[in-house]
Amino acid sequence: MKIYLDDRTLTVERGTTVAAAMLNAGVSVFRESVSGEPRAPLCGMGVCYECMVTIDGQRELSCQTLCQEGMRILTR
Amino acid sequence: MTGFDLIVAGAGPAGIAAACRAAETGAKVLVLDNNPAAGGQIWRNDIPALWAQRLSNVEVRGGCSVIDDSILAHGVPIVLATGARELFLPFPGWTLPGVTGVGGLQALVKSGFEVRGKRVVLAGTGPLLLAVASLLRKRGASVTCIAEQAPRSALLRFATGLWRYPLKIAQGIELGGSLLGVPYFTDCWVEEAYGRDRVERVRLSGFEQDCDLLAIGYGLVPNTELATLLGCTLQDGFVTVDAMQKTWREGVWAAGELTGIGGVERSLVEGEIAGLAAIGELTEARKLFSRRAAWHRFASHLTGAFALRPELRALPRPDTIVCRCEDIRYNDLTRWTSAREAKLQTRCGMGLCQGRICGAANHFLFGWQDTSVRPPASAAPVSDLMES
Ligand SMILES: Cc1cc2nc3c(=O)[nH]c(=O)nc-3n(C[C@H](O)[C@H](O)[C@H](O)COP(=O)(O)OP(=O)(O)OC[C@H]3O[C@@H](n4cnc5c(N)ncnc54)[C@H](O)[C@@H]3O)c2cc1C
Ligand code: FES
Numbered sequence: 001m002k003i004y005l006d007d008r009t010l011t012v013e014r015g016t017t018v019a020a021a022m023l024n025a026g027v028s029v030f031r032e033s034v035s036g037e038p039r040a041p042l043c044g045m046g047v048c049y050e051c052m053v054t055i056d057g058q059r060e061l062s063c064q065t066l067c068q069e070g071m072r073i074l075t076r
Numbered sequence: 077m078t079g080f081d082l083i084v085a086g087a088g089p090a091g092i093a094a095a096c097r098a099a100e101t102g103a104k105v106l107v108l109d110n111n112p113a114a115g116g117q118i119w120r121n122d123i124p125a126l127w128a129q130r131l132s133n134v135e136v137r138g139g140c141s142v143i144d145d146s147i148l149a150h151g152v153p154i155v156l157a158t159g160a161r162e163l164f165l166p167f168p169g170w171t172l173p174g175v176t177g178v179g180g181l182q183a184l185v186k187s188g189f190e191v192r193g194k195r196v197v198l199a200g201t202g203p204l205l206l207a208v209a210s211l212l213r214k215r216g217a218s219v220t221c222i223a224e225q226a227p228r229s230a231l232l233r234f235a236t237g238l239w240r241y242p243l244k245i246a247q248g249i250e251l252g253g254s255l256l257g258v259p260y261f262t263d264c265w266v267e268e269a270y271g272r273d274r275v276e277r278v279r280l281s282g283f284e285q286d287c288d289l290l291a292i293g294y295g296l297v298p299n300t301e302l303a304t305l306l307g308c309t310l311q312d313g314f315v316t317v318d319a320m321q322k323t324w325r326e327g328v329w330a331a332g333e334l335t336g337i338g339g340v341e342r343s344l345v346e347g348e349i350a351g352l353a354a355i356g357e358l359t360e361a362r363k364l365f366s367r368r369a370a371w372h373r374f375a376s377h378l379t380g381a382f383a384l385r386p387e388l389r390a391l392p393r394p395d396t397i398v399c400r401c402e403d404i405r406y407n408d409l410t411r412w413t414s415a416r417e418a419k420l421q422t423r424c425g426m427g428l429c430q431g432r433i434c435g436a437a438n439h440f441l442f443g444w445q446d447t448s449v450r451p452p453a454s455a456a457p458v459s460d461l462m463e464s
Contacts (some may be wrong), residue, residue: 011262011368012188013188015121015187015188016187016188017184017187019184019187019189019357020184020185020187020188020189021188022182023189024188024189024190028173028174028273028274029173029273029274029445030173032172033397033400033403034401034402034403035403036141037403038172038173038274039171040165040173040174040274041175041176041180042175042176042177042179042180042186042400043128043162043176043177043179043180043183043186044176044177044179044182044183044434045111045117045161045177045179045180045183045185046110046111046178047161047197047429047430047432047433048371048400048429048433049230049401049427049428050400053194057326058351063184063187064110064111064112065112066094066112071407
């Protein structure tokens with residue numbers, strides 16, 4: 001299955017969440033905090049909101065979203 | 077929603093057990109969970125075959141967050157089984173990328189994160205450290221050390237009490253085998269994590285260690301937000317239930333980590349009782365009381381052994397972030413006397429996570445109890461989901 005991360009194309013296995021796919025692709029910064037600190041997944045289970053990215057135009061929790069063919073993910 | 081005899085919120089072991097027991101008497105059961113699939117924390121993407129099979133008569137809907145009391149409007153009995161999340165305690169560097177929960181890292185690995193070759197430090201408290209270390213090793217990670225904050229004496233006392241729970245001994249032997257050679261330190265905790273844009277090194281009690289990932293977890297806190305919204309009564313942070321797992325709110329039962337922390341067997345037996353009781357099978361439910369009592373005893377051993385030490389309160393520095401959503405620092409909070417006051421004056425706990433991370437930390441650091449719950453603005457009420 002293919003997904004698009006910023007300007008890269010990633011091949012991922014079915015059942016992988018967007019957060020896992022991004023970590024596997026070497027992304028370490030998922031979002032910037034209100035004071036400009038780098039942040040990345042903490043809880044892995046939909047509680048902390050640190051893994052929020054833009055998926056197909058919507059702000060979503062990447063740890064709670066399964067990759068779908070052709071998905072477009074933006075980290076900034 | 078019409079046409080169901082029982083609705084279960086949460087598809088972890090407790091919710092699954094409740095749903096299966098009720099469905100096996102012929103009831104039509106609906107289970108809702110906010111995760112993409114059923115399983116909860118321990119069975120994420122991996123439900124034991126026996127339970128998976130029993131679950132085949134139950135309608136399970138993933139990606140469904142239950143967020144308000146519209147679930148009660150239909151007069152169908154409800155079992156709450158929303159489980160727990162991890163407790164995080166702030167220390168300098170805990171906001172760096174690469175610092176995750178212990179269970180958080182487990183969840184990420186189970187949803188596809190590849191950790192082969194990564195150096196991982198695990199720190200915090202409780203048996204979850206060992207379970208996750210074992211999983212990480214199986215997936216090819218190098219677990220450089222495990223730091224348990226509890227004193228050695230408390231752990232020994234816990235271990236000698238285990239003979240009463242043969243199942244736990246068997247699990248322990250299996251775990252021990254898969255962890256041979258991993259340094260395990262007691263009386264040891266993370267004081268600081270260092271790194272530029274991600275964690276690179278960590279200082280533990282008395283030594284430093286390089287790492288690619290640092291996983292921390294200081295135990296679990298129950299997800300009581302929904303129970304609070306529905307009007308259930310809480311005591312010491314947990315939902316209060318009677319012998320039949322019935323809450324003080326009419327038509328609502330609760331089971332699993334929501335009523336107390338104590339592992340999967342405790343959650344399962346409470347779930348079974350709640351599921352049966354909620355559809356009126358009280359005689360069957362009563363047959364499970366002695367099994368439940370045994371796992372309740374186990375749970376209290378667990379809580380005693382892994383109590384948090386006071387030194388952990390001294391870890392944040394004045395500029396250490398406590399509320400990660402709003403970047404509120406430790407010294408922004410010290411002058412206030414309650415969660416409510418801190419919220420009004422600093423926005424602490426007002427961000428996207430609604431205090432679900434910093435609320436429990438502040439309870440430990442300052443003794444504050446945050447009892448206010450707002451339904452999230454973004455999610456749809458359950459009645460909409462039901463009608464679609
Ligand atoms: C991150 C984490 C990892 C863990 N890993 C292990 C382990 O490896 N081994 C072990 O023995 N124990 C583990 N535990 C302890 C574990 O929680 C219990 O052993 C067991 O899973 C508890 O079962 P439960 O059904 O009570 O709750 P859970 O398994 O937590 O299930 C609750 C379910 O409810 C869902 N939910 C919560 N709120 C809502 C809502 N409002 N609407 C819809 N759904 C909702 C959750 O997403 C979850 O799927 C872990 C705990 C955590 C927090
Ligand atoms: S990692 Fe915490 S919400 Fe996704």
